[in-house]
Amino acid sequence: MKLFEYVLLIASILGCLYLIWANSRVRPRTALIIFASLLGTLFLHLVIEHFRWLMVPVYGIVIVAAIGCILKIRNYASLQPKRLKSVLLSLCALLAGGLTVAMTGFLPLFQFEKPSGPYRVGVIDYTWTDSGRSLANGSNRRLNVRIWYPASDEPSTPAYYIPQADLFIEAVKKQYGLWSLLLSSYRRLEIPAQYAAPFYNNADPVPAIVYLHGNHLGTRFTSTFQAIDLASHGYMVIAIEHPGTAFLSVFDKDNYTPFTNLFTELPAQFSAHNAVSIPLLEEMHSDVQFVLDYIQDIDHHDSNSLLANRMDPDRIALVGHSFGGAAAAHILAHSTTVKAAVNLDGYLYGEYPDEAPQKPLLIINGGLDIEGLEETMNGLEEEREIRNRMLGDTGLEVTLPKAGHLNFTDLPLYSPLLKILAPDPKEQHRLINEQTLQFLKKHL
Incomplete structure (x- = not known):
């Protein structure tokens, strides 16, 4: 209170x-x-x-x-x-x-920990349209993107947790009903970042981290704990909201895309889930490439953009949670742009070459065992073989014994009732940030 x-x-x-x-x-x-x-x-x-x-x-x-x-x-x-x-x-x-x-x-008004890096953090939101990809209804694919970056010390407007909160919460009310009551408490929740603050006064382009959220509950803001910390260490963090796999992608009051669950009727078999996942992962790969290309040429779209000439195209990595972690590994295997990736507690769905590229991959597993929620997926031997192949000689796999699946997001901060699924969230966030940052500093 x-x-x-x-x-x-x-x-x-x-x-x-x-x-x-x-x-x-x-x-x-x-x-x-x-x-x-x-x-x-x-x-x-x-x-x-x-x-x-x-x-x-x-x-x-x-x-x-x-x-x-x-x-x-x-x-x-x-x-x-x-x-x-x-x-x-x-x-x-x-x-x-x-x-x-x-x-x-x-349902407390939670606060994020102060970022551990030396830089202040700026944040800005965009909605971009990919004119090269059309949807079934004939419109082009639109993407909401939130970008965190190292900011100057000039005073600016405080940033809020939920982008365009009024619009988002109203759409949640239409689509999901009572969920909007939970989110309405965070309508004006400030985060330790400045909105649209000037970029840090440094002529050198900075490395970029593309953040990929998980299925259903993921959005471009639900891993703010990690994005803010990475930005405070000098990274540009680009969180893309993927329509269809995100909780809700809202573009205006009459145009929003809810989560579409393609997995409910599938047997608990890795190969079956993987077959459905591949088209989604390919679409996410296209989203990532479009956004990276757009930022690289953003001065052509907006000559006054604070991001113009700020991203180093030779130092790009992916960080993803759950299904987004699968996307991170899948894109790493097929992209010539991405140099490294971090999979946060996700299966390695996707298509992978027999000889995986020797690119650094970090996999951080949650090791928390919860009675009644034991692993039920069959055929994980196939996933383990993919995992070993992708890790190769340059990869690293780490397990955090007290981390649950939701600990890799902001969601445990929403309520202490989630403690059984994700205990001690701030400590787990610290460990996740520590492992991720150490890996990225080494490989970017």
Whole structure:
């Protein structure tokens, strides 16, 4: 909870209890002071911290207390309520306050750790259209891209966690319903980055990391913990949101693409999942190549772009989680542009040559065993053979024993209820960043 949320919670409960128990002894002047204090605190909370649905029980207490104050200010005479009624009213106020504390505890306004690198971080969002690829409806493929980069020390606008939050949350409400309530709490969640800040004043182009999210719950912002840290060490981090595999890709209020699950009816067999995965991975490869080409020539599209001539095309790596990790390995095997890749807890779906290119690949596995969620995929011997082939002599495989699959994203920060699936997220994030950064520094 934020400062004025705490103040409003305490003030509303105390004010309500005072009005209940003092009742006829409350003077109009005292009621006026309580009324003004509550409305003043509510005003500051709404202006500075903004409305949160999790605070609705407290807003209810404020309304009840305000009504009680108005009646006292007007010298409304009332009998002293019976003790049982006072007790019940007090319990209602305390329960409403307790409910708010519980809900805000289960869905906290989390904060990211300060990036470990020496640079400030800038972030900017784009939507680009690939005119060379057409969809079934005849339109061209559009991609939302969020880019983090080392920024100058000049003051700029604070950046928010969710890009175009109002538009995104409204689309989530249409598509997924109650999911929008969770995300609405993060509408104005600031991150340790400056929006559209000037690039760091260094003439040398910087290495680029293309980040590839996982299936279903992935978006261009759900691994902010890692993107911010990499950018603070001097990397340009390009997070592409792939329509169809992302949770939701929103382009405008009437145009968005939800996740399409092509795996639900498949048997739990690696080869079956791999066959369905290959076309998706090829499409993601095309997305990556289009975005890299666009950034390389961005001065032709926007002569004033802060990214113009900032990316080093000879130092490009991929980092991907889950299905995005498979895409990272698949693209590494087929691209002449990408020099290294990091697979974060993903199967190696894709097509791979018999003689894999000797390019560095880091695989970080989550080693957490959860009762009831044991591995059910069959045919993993084939995946293990691909893995060994791709690792070759230059690759590295690491297992973090306490990391769950979701630990490789921001999602465990959303609620402590996810602790059983992803324990100690900040410590696991630190270890993931440490391993990834060490690998990239060595190979880029």
